[in-house]
Amino acid sequence: MSHQLLISTLILSPLIGFLINGLRYKRHSANVAGGVATAAAAISFLSAILIFMELLAMPKEGRQIAVNFFEWMTVASLKINMGFLVDPLNVIMILIITGVGSLIHLFSVSYMHHDEGAAKYFAYLNLFLFNMLVLVLGDNLLVMFVGWEGVGLCSYLLIGFWFKDSDKAAAGMKAFVTNRVGDAAFLLGMFLLFVSFGTLNFQEINNMVPADPTFSWLSPLTLGTLFLFIGATGKSAQIPLYVWLPDAMAGPTPVSALIHAATMVTAGVYMIIRLNPLFLHTPNTMLVIAIIGGLTAVMAASIGLTQWDIKKVLAYSTVSQLGYMFLAVGVGAFTAGLFHLMTHAFFKALMFLGSGSVIHAMHEEQDIRKMGGLKKHMPITHFTFLIGWLAIIGMPPFSGFFSKDEILWLSFHSPLGHPALWALGAVGAVMTAFYMTRLMALTFWGKSRVPQDVHPHESPALMTIPLIVLAILSAFAGWLGVPHVIGAALGHLPNILAEFLSLNIKPIPNLAEANVTTEIILMSVSVGFALISAALAYHMYVRNPELPGKFTEKVKGLHNFVYNKYFVDEAYEGSIIQPLVQTSKSIWFYVDVNFIDKATYWISDIIKGGGSLVRSLQNGNLQTYAMYVAIGLVMTLTFILVR
Amino acid sequence: MPLGGILFITIFVIVFGCILLLLASKLGRRVYDPVKFQTYECGIPVQEKKDTKISVKFYLTAILFIIFDIEIIFMYPWATTFKDFILSGQGLYVFVSMMVFIGVFVYGLFWEVKSKALEWD
Amino acid sequence: MGTDVFQIAVNCIKLVIVFLLMVQAVPLLVWLERRGSAFIQNRFGPNRVGPLGLLQLLADAVKFLFKEEFVPANAVKFLYYAAPVAALVPATLAFAAIPLSTPVSVDAFEMFGQTWGPYTFLWQGYEINVGIVYVLGVSSLAAYSILMAGWGSGNKFSLMGALRASSQIISYELALGLSIVGVIMMYGTFNLTEMIAQQQGTLSFQFLGHTITSSWLPNWGIFYQPLGALIFFAATFAESNRLPFDLAEGEAELVAGFHVEYGGFKMLLFFIGEYGHMLVASALMATFFFGGWGIPFVGVAEVQAWAATVVGAGTSASLLTGLVHFMVFTLKLAIFLWIFIHVRWTLPRFRYDQLMELGWKTMLPWALFNTVLTSIIFLIAHS
Amino acid sequence: MLNTDIFTQIGLNHYLFLSAILFVIGMAGVLLRRNAIVLLMSIELMLNAVNISFVAFSKYSGKMEGQIMVFFVMTIAAAEAAVGLALAVTIFKRFREVNIRFFEHLKG
């Protein structure tokens, strides 16, 4: 009972916040709305902590809280419960969601307080939290799908939050439509799983997975997991469906931090981890996931090298980091994937909020060419951003180092891994170090290129406090999952995360027989290259600011190609969207106008004619109507009596 | 069954009243005067006026009376059985359900007061 | 109504007596009112006819009877005549349901060569087990006679007066009905006889499993429901169109309310109706809140024992017991009636908007509050 | 000798007949009268008729549900009367007329 209460508090308090703000949004001032929303998120976070404690108090084998609120639907053999399951895997997720969520709510109170739609904004934000929690906690695919769609909706609403700007509205639309493609695949995958297993419940599915892997490409499970993965590429912005995420930066910056960096976009990773026995059963899919993940990591990072918009850089960085996560889960390193998910949630939320702080200070200016030298104006933002930067480029001992390094190592070493995958990851890491340093350099260091009429200033405490908290988390969260090489070196530090997750995730089989030397070499190589690349970037953008321009002159074609994001958007436009639009237009003309419309006109003409005949019956006189009732009654009674 | 008694006394009272009225009408002396039979309006000649304006408040009062009267009637069975419910351990449940009802009632009353349906001027 | 001729006859006679009791109370009350008002206003009042002017009422009655019969030209004749008769019915019906004293048991006896009895006769018109609901229902019929009179007279003023009077009656009926919810809850019954029976003895009640008793306070409803009693009594003033709520009669505005066109005996019938309502109200007050016919500190059994020593056990003792209790009841009634009269000559009249405001916005919420409070205390006390 | 049982032995059917007759009277009122308020009154009559049969069934089948239903019906009827009369008042204020013929604006 108390579990039920806790979980309902956890899930419902954002919903209640949404209702309060949503139903009365016109009357609320931004501060009241923000207070309500933040309180809702904080209550949710508190109950998440309580649930976490409950879970810790349980014996290790039985760390599960399952509650079933009601039976949602029963159709033939399909029985869906509105059930929620808390276990070590998603308790981490809910802590991240509600914790980072609360911080971002807090940040938003200050960030949005000039906006007239602030109450609406907070309502959406709370609704998002609610849906995300449903997604994460649902004990079956359908409940998860409800949350999945719900977060998509909120993402759409929030990207298009400033819908009066048609570009931003279009960005929201793009995100929504792209996600629909993924969602369709997700649904297909769900159907295939249901056909194979006869249930949608995660635990039942995971228990029913056959022991031996399937190597066939056409087996229903391979297809099903592939479809699920395509669904995940939609939500988590992977090749080929990543195109929406950079455009999603049209939304308010805290939204980008919460939805498009820390939580929603990781839903795909979470889903795969949740179903990890099933995915392990289909190595083909895993291979696809790993390749896609690696390619995305490199490709997005390379685009990130050339972008000028601070949020776009971060967005491509997010896509790239998500690629890492997929690379991790693709090689079977689920713990590492989740670990990176967590650290990424911290440092990327931190960097987005930091960029929000910068944008706020620069009066809505996002172009890094017009920044520079902000270090002295915004010390706190700079310092926290610095920590985020150190984390993301994988500088030991910051959190990103541990998670990224574990992924790289396992992509090399795991039975599903391959040196080529490691190479992809390493290249990505080098690029990451370069473009993040470039971002730091152009924004905070070097000479100021700030226009004369803008006077940057440090953000208020309400905005810096979340930054500081997140900075602390980004700095130290890595010690939760110390790789065992380093752990051994430092005196048998345990990998807390892996142990905690042992209920959900089986360890990689050949982890014990790892070659320590190889591991250390690989680690040093990637860190070393990353540092060199960072130093190069520092050299190029701080010391010799004219160098990059010369360099791009030389490789102009390549630069343009990359700068325009490999023309992927244009390719999609030409190959998919335009043909689709043309076909739809011709269908509209031939089928809709010429056939269906005409048919409905005929039908309506017939009905009109009949109606004008019958209309005389409806003469508006109540007594005539009563007479019809009486006659009907007489007829019915006669029928009953005579029968 | 008290119905017989009720019928008896009703008929008795009606008959009694009628007899008295009849008696009074026979005993009184009558003097004819056309002015006397005119409608009494404080002594001035009757002003025949169509459409006497009568405030809509009267029906409002009557309509509200019906509604609230029923709500009160609903409390009667509750009041008689409340003690039994308490003794059988369902007191709180019945109490809360009645409080919900009363809450709705109070909301209605509050609305009427707020919308000035009960203002007389 | 009874199983044999004797019982039916006695019951019928009893009903007639109850009615006559009400009718004869009217001249007495009129006299009391006139003398009382004179006393309050430092005058003499009627003192010429008979001792203390007591025969004045008889003279008035005769005068009423010999008044000229008259129907206004615009009147609707049937309604004009039916209204005063209809005014009598609700008060009578309600009054007959109120227990006036202890039941009288008659032993078996011989008459006309036949054994009759034994019987038990109730000292009331008839017993109804949903007494309160019945009384409320019957007295809500009073609005008809007012409306019939007002419309039947064919006079704008009387119609206006009738509408105002009936609006007032129905407005206060809400507070009245709501104020006794607490009473019903306390006694757990609609039956008036049971209510009186529960008020015998000294104050004692259950609270959180303890029984609390008082040595000298009678177990009357007033001690449990003071607010309810206050609202109930105030509402009955409005119900019986008495001052300070006699807006229908507001002489300055509406000449004399719905009975402008009435005179002579028809007016007297309205009077009987109005005083009948007063009687019913006082009797209900006594029944709900002051122990009915019960004598404080003295139980029925003690009175019976005393009566047996005076006239010997059996029918006559039972009759004497009934009489004693009836006297007590009459005394209680008289006190309330005197309060009615006293208030009439003490307080000024409300304005109509004040009247409605008081009914809807003050008494109704307070009665509601009383109900909620009673139920909360009840819930706490009994669980 | 005429069998007088039908007059002296009152049973369920008697009450049902009474109810049916009142119902039909009310229905005739609804169909035939032109005054909107009289129509409303006829509807009340029909509801009362139905209430009689509810109570009769309640008594003769020994179930309290019938009385509960009557209680509910009364409530609904009162609510209906309140709204109906409010409508009538509004329409009267507009047209100075309560003839049902004037309420024909809903014709098709």
Added chain:
Amino acid sequence: MNPEAFLFWFLSIVTVSAGLAVVLLTNPIYAALSLAMTMVGVAAVFVTLNAYFLAGVQLIVYAGAVMVLFVMVLMLFDLKAEIQAFSRGNLSGFLKIGSVAMLGGLIIGAIVMSSNSLLGNNLPDLVVEADGSKQLGKLLFSKYLFGFEALGVLLMVVAVGAVALARSKGGTHAKH
């Protein structure tokens, strides 16, 4: 003739004739007063059926509240006897009267035909003698609680709606 039967027949005659008067009297006020009479008669019928509490409620709600409202409204409208109280029309009039008569015949026929099957064979004697109102209360607050609360909301809505209606300026239609 036993008292029960006497009461029944007496009350039926009163009720039915008052009901007929409602429909047949052309003066709406007399119709309303007859309806009040019918209501009182129905209350008495309830008493013969041992439904004491309902009889009281019938008196309070119908006779005391609803009919007072009707009478008040009629008096305010000051409607005298109507010249054309009944609706006209040969075909529809015939249809109406015919259907009403048919309906009456059919209902009575149905009652007669089904008189044996209405209650089953063994008629239990009701024990709602003394405690009827309490039984009603107990049922109302356990099994029919939802209906009770729903009615509370309905009444509130009606209170708001009726007042808003009665105070409105009289619709959007043009005057005819």
